[in-house]
Structures are given as structure tokens and as C-alpha cells.
Amino acid sequence: MDREDYVKKLKCEMSDSETYVAVTDDKTKIVENKVKKVADTLYKKGSIDSDLKRYLTSGGGTSGKLQGNPKLHKPGMPLRTFVNGRNHPTEKMAEIVENELRDHVTSLPSYVRDTTDFLNKITQIQQPLPDGTIIFCLDVKALYPSVPREEARAAVFEALNRRVQPEVPTNDMITMMDTVLNNNTISFNGDHYMQNEGTAIGSHLGMNYASTYMGAWETELFSKSNKHPIAYFRFVDDVWGLWTHGLGALKTFHAVANEIHPRIQLELRYSTEQLEFLDTMTSIRKGRLVSDLYTKPTDRHLYLHMDSSHTESTKKAIPYGLGMRLKRICLEETDYKIHRDEIKEQLQKRGYNGRFVETELKKVDNKKRENLLHTKVPSKSNSRVPLVITFSRALPNVGHILRKHLPTLHISDHMKNVFPEPPLAAFRRDCNLQDILVHKKHNRMFFRVHNRSGPCEAQRCAICPYMMEAEKFSDTTGKSYNVRNEVTCKSTNVVYAVHCERCKTFVYVGETGDTLYQRHLLNLSRIRTRHNDPVAEHFYTNGHSVADFRVMGLEKLNGSDEYRKTIEQLWKRKLRTFKPYGLNTKD
Numbered sequence: 048m049d050r051e052d053y054v055k056k057l058k059c060e061m062s063d064s065e066t067y068v069a070v071t072d073d074k075t076k077i078v079e080n081k082v083k084k085v086a087d088t089l090y091k092k093g094s095i096d097s098d099l100k101r102y103l104t105s106g107g108g109t110s111g112k113l114q115g116n117p118k119l120h121k122p123g124m125p126l127r128t129f130v131n132g133r134n135h136p137t138e139k140m141a142e143i144v145e146n147e148l149r150d151h152v153t154s155l156p157s158y159v160r161d162t163t164d165f166l167n168k169i170t171q172i173q174q175p176l177p178d179g180t181i182i183f184c185l186d187v188k189a190l191y192p193s194v195p196r197e198e199a200r201a202a203v204f205e206a207l208n209r210r211v212q213p214e215v216p217t218n219d220m221i222t223m224m225d226t227v228l229n230n231n232t233i234s235f236n237g238d239h240y241m242q243n244e245g246t247a248i249g250s251h252l253g254m255n256y257a258s259t260y261m262g263a264w265e266t267e268l269f270s271k272s273n274k275h276p277i278a279y280f281r282f283v284d285d286v287w288g289l290w291t292h293g294l295g296a297l298k299t300f301h302a303v304a305n306e307i308h309p310r311i312q313l314e315l316r317y318s319t320e321q322l323e324f325l326d327t328m329t330s331i332r333k334g335r336l337v338s339d340l341y342t343k344p345t346d347r348h349l350y351l352h353m354d355s356s357h358t359e360s361t362k363k364a365i366p367y368g369l370g371m372r373l374k375r376i377c378l379e380e381t382d383y384k385i386h387r388d389e390i391k392e393q394l395q396k397r398g399y400n401g402r403f404v405e406t407e408l409k410k411v412d413n414k415k416r417e418n419l420l421h422t423k424v425p426s427k428s429n430s431r432v433p434l435v436i437t438f439s440r441a442l443p444n445v446g447h448i449l450r451k452h453l454p455t456l457h458i459s460d461h462m463k464n465v466f467p468e469p470p471l472a473a474f475r476r477d478c479n480l481q482d483i484l485v486h487k488k489h490n491r492m493f494f495r496v497h498n499r500s501g502p503c504e505a506q507r508c509a510i511c512p513y514m515m516e517a518e519k520f521s522d523t524t525g526k527s528y529n530v531r532n533e534v535t536c537k538s539t540n541v542v543y544a545v546h547c548e549r550c551k552t553f554v555y556v557g558e559t560g561d562t563l564y565q566r567h568l569l570n571l572s573r574i575r576t577r578h579n580d581p582v583a584e585h586f587y588t589n590g591h592s593v594a595d596f597r598v599m600g601l602e603k604l605n606g607s608d609e610y611r612k613t614i615e616q617l618w619k620r621k622l623r624t625f626k627p628y629g630l631n632t633k634d
Contacts, residue, residue: 054236056126057115061235065310066192066244073239075110076539076561078230079136082106085226086140094219103143103223107134108540108560109605111247113235129248130233134605137227141252144224147215148255151206155262157281162325163375165280165287166338167420172278175334177291182331183276183317184324185286185304187261191253192245193310194260196228202263203256227252244310254283264307272303287324289336290317327376339382340373353398358438358474366394366404370411375419387412431471438474445472500600503535503564509571510536510564515546515599522622523552534600536564542604542615544622545570545582545630546597549590553599553622555582555630558615560608567598581630 061067083104090100115126132138152158159165187193203224207217215223231242231250246252261281269275274296276288290297294317301315316322321330328341342348350365351357369390377383387408394404434449436442449469456462499518502511514536521527534541539562545555559566573583574593586596601618604611624631 053115053126057113057128057235060115060126060128061113061233061238061240067233067240067242070239070241072537073110073232073234073539074230074241075108075136075232078232079106079108079560081230082136082140082226085222089215089219089222092219094215099143099215103139105607106136106138106140107605107607108136109134110232110234110239111135111249113233113240127248130231130250132231132247132250135232137230138251140223141227141250143215144220144227145252145255147210147213147220148203148206148259151209152255152258152262155258155265155281157262157265157279157286158258159280159282159287161282162327163420163422165282165325165327166375168280169278169329169336169338170420172289172336174336176289176331176336178334179291179293179319180277180331181290181294181297181317181319182322182329183286183288183290183297183315184322185288185301185313185315187284187286188312188314190257190261190284190311191248191250192242193312194245194257195308195310196244198263198308199256199260200224202260205263206259224252224256258283264311267307268304271307272300274300276300282325285324286313287322287329337382338376338378340376340386348393348396350394350397353400356438356440356477356479362399363403363407366390366399366407367410369394370408371414371419374411374414374416378416429471431468432466433473434470435473435475437477439477498530498532500530500534503537505537508536508564510567510598513567513571513596513598514563515597517599520544520553520599520601523628528601528621530600530602532603534563534603536567537562538600538603540604540606540611541600542602542611542618544599544601544618544624546599547585547591548595548597550595553624553629554585556601556615556619556622556624558611560611563598563600571596581632585630 061069086095086100086103089095090097095103111130111132113128113130115128117124118127132141153160159168200221204217204221207213207220210217213220227250228242228246231247233240233242233247246256258281261284265279265281274292276290278287278289280287290300297317298315301313304313305311319331321328323329323341326341328339330337330339350369351362353362355362370387373383373386373390377386391401391404391408395401434445436445446469449472453466453469456466499516500514500520501516502508502514504511517530519527519529534543540560541563542556542558543563543566544553545557546552547554557566570582571593572578573580574586574596577583577587585591586593602614604614619625619629619631623629625633
């Protein structure tokens, strides 16, 4: 997709004034302080313990990043927008509220967990179906950002009140939910926004929050409708059902659904023959409901290539796994056999040996479909300590090495208790071309990130004249370093260095969660007022003045306070700013 088109489409999305409002600067630091204040208040009143308080405030200090994935199967390739909320200050609080709503959501009559759950539910529908039965689907348009907060708040309150022996009182859970929803900061292409309706796609407070509202919405829909479907199931924002009252009544049912709330609008699809839902195609054949595999026309079936740098067990599991999925979905054997041949052909194009694929698929052929529809419960938990390493084809047989040397570990009674069994060898994926060429943050994915330190260029900024503008800098030995990320006066969560123009060297390394503007406005004031401070003293003694003071942004971070302080210590060593070479002390 062209970069300008991408920006234009996302800008158009953010122009929805009912859902988003543009703000002048990043409010994430303010949000971080609000989260800490709420957690502290709940702790003092006894609603949460110290561990939960610590967890709630362990989120990062990063604004949500707006991204968009093109819907290739739709005309005009509209974007499916979502917000990467990782390391957002409200991340942990959102996670807690979402988790508390899980039991309520799974108890809703319309709830569908996944494809297997859907298949189990439709097998319970009484058949044969009445003549003229219509299969219909309702798709909620942009559910997450469209959820009306006032109505959702009431639905969540009612759901939380039904909990048995809740660990956190309902009113306090609502306080946490409000803190998350009212402080959803979003950044895109250098602009900043706040979300004032709905919740963000990508937020931890997402599926269960939206589904809780939809549960209340469905109750209202059925109370206002004179005629009801004989089957009605929903997977988050997608509804599947069976209608036996004629097309006119179905359209009336759809109209009633769209009148419940102006923000919740649904598209209706229907057929008397077949209709896709999730990854299934449900059809009516001779009065009976039949499920078959559905794949989108744009699906290129790019399964993991046999030459890919992954463990052999991972690649060998793919044919069997695809066969099991197919056997589970296809009700009729003729459909299964057709797709089975397609899978074999697709895998051979990806480098898989045809004989091996056939062997794996034969393991599936004789399995009974009804047995595959049962959710398997693990027989026992695995308590083996994992050894996680990056996979490489050059690695020896790690499992064999672990088993071989286990007796050596067992010489120690302590290690025998730690490792009663050999550690479990687990492999993480190595860096691939996508990791190199495409970064998860859209700012790096579609726009060049300027790794530089420089002024913010705001009018009348008191710090701009003192900001060093550079992409690289050197230590006293002449070794060169790159500035990491873009650092300006208005940047937060930064490690910086103070440079003396008279001494021509970096004399101090520091860090701040606030903006560089706030931090160095204080430093300049201390220099001018001759404050008793090591940095200030350097610039008003021995012939120095405030004119010698300069700031270099070394690195802008996304992690926690602890991580920022760790990086600060590394830069102190690299730039040799500990006394007697600089002003930092080894505390």
C-alpha cells in the first residue's frame, strides 16, 4: 500500500470526533501518574494488597501506537485499525478488569469460544430444519471503538455484581475500568489523540468488555423483537443464526437491531443455501445443516516452508495439524477428501515431501469426527524447568546433552530438588526477514525514524538553545555512538548527557521519566541561582557559565523506570562520567 494512502486512511479514522479527540502533546506521563494515584488509593482503603498494587503500576510509559492492516478481501482495501497498547500505563489495570469479566462472558447464551465450540453448538440444533430456513450473519461495524461507554458501564457493573466472593469490590473494579477507558492515549505519525468512546482494538480491556455490553444489547434486542431466530450464536462481533419466519421478518429483526443504539450498527448477510462464518461454510443440504471448510479468496496458503529455520518437530506437525482441523470442520466425508487433496498439493508447493504428507494425513483419515470435537483437558501439568534458547540448525541435540549431564546436577541435593527431571528444551524463533524489514511499531514500519538529538523547535522553548543537534556523538577516546530514537526537549523516558562546551566533554549522565524540558529547566535555574549541586557548581565555578551548558539526548526508551535506570548506568560507564572524570557518583 502506498504510504500516503496509508496515512490518509488512518488520519480519516482518527477524524471521527465522537470517538477520538486530538491533543497537543503526549499525555502518557500524566496517565502514568493517574494510574499510580488510583492504585495507591485502592491500596490505602484495603481493596487491593501490596502485590496487586505493584502489579497495577508495573505498566510502561509508552503511548498506544495506532496501526492498520489492509483488508485485502474487501473493495478499496479498507484498514483494520488497532492500537498496540504494549507498555501503556493502563495495560495491567486493563488486564485485571478484563479477566474479572471472563466468567460472565463465557456464561452468555450466545457465547462462542472458537470454531470447535461453534461446531459443537450447531450439532445440537434440532434437524431436519423447517422448509425455508435462512442462514444469516450479522457483523457489527467496528465494535470495539463503537461500544457506548455509559451503557457498557451499566452492563459491566451488573456483571461484576454477580461474582461470588469477589477479591476486589465492584465499585473499585469500575474505578479501574474508568481509569483505563478515560486515559487511552494514542500516537500516530507524530500526532497525539485521546479516545473518548469505546475501547481500543488491541487493548487488554477489549473482548470481554465489548462482549459484556453485547450480552446486554442482545437481551434488549430479543425483548423488542416479536420473532426470534431458532439458533443464535456470537463470536465477539460476528453473529450466526438460523431464521424460519421469512425474509421480511428477518429484515425487520435487522432493523430493530440497528435501532437499539446509534453507535452499534450491523451488516446483514443471509442465504437459504450457504454462508461463511469464522473458518467454516455452513450450508443446508436436504434439510440438514452441513459444515465445510471456508478459506478467503485472498488466502495464499503460505504455510511454513520446509526449508525454514525451525525445529523439525514444528514442521512435521503442520500436515497432521491441518488434517485434524479439516476432519473436525467437514461434516461430510466427500468434502473432507476434496480439501485433503488440496492440502497435500499446497504443502508440496511449500517443499514438503508428498509421501510424508500422505503418511501424516492417513493418521487423520480413520479418526472419528465426534471425538475431535471434544476439548481435551491436559492429564497433568508439566513442571519441568524450560531451557529457552534461540533455534539454529547448527545446534547439537540439546535434549540429549541435558539428559546426559543430569547425573552431574544430581550430585548436589539442592540441584536435585530444582531439576528432578531434565530441563525442557524450548526454542524461540530466530530473527527472520520480516523482523529486519518490518517493525511492529508503525512509525518504523512506514516512516523513517530519525535517530537524533535536537531541539523541539517550539516557539519560546527555553531548552532548545541548549539542545545538541546530532545523530552521533563520541566519548573521550573518540569511540562513536549513535543516538537511539528521536530525542527532543519534549521527549519523556530519556537517558541524557550534559556536555560542557568549555571542557569539550560529557561531564554527567542522567535519566528522567519527565520531559527533558522539565528536567533541564530545573538545572538551568540551579546554575543561575548558584545552587549547591554538583552539576550546577560545575557551570558557575572555575570560569564556567550557563553558556557552557549543553544537553545531548542519548536514548529514548519504552520500558519501566528500572529499565531506564539500568540503561543510565551503562551510559555512565561508556562515557566515563563517574568521578574523577565526570560528575556522577557511584552510589
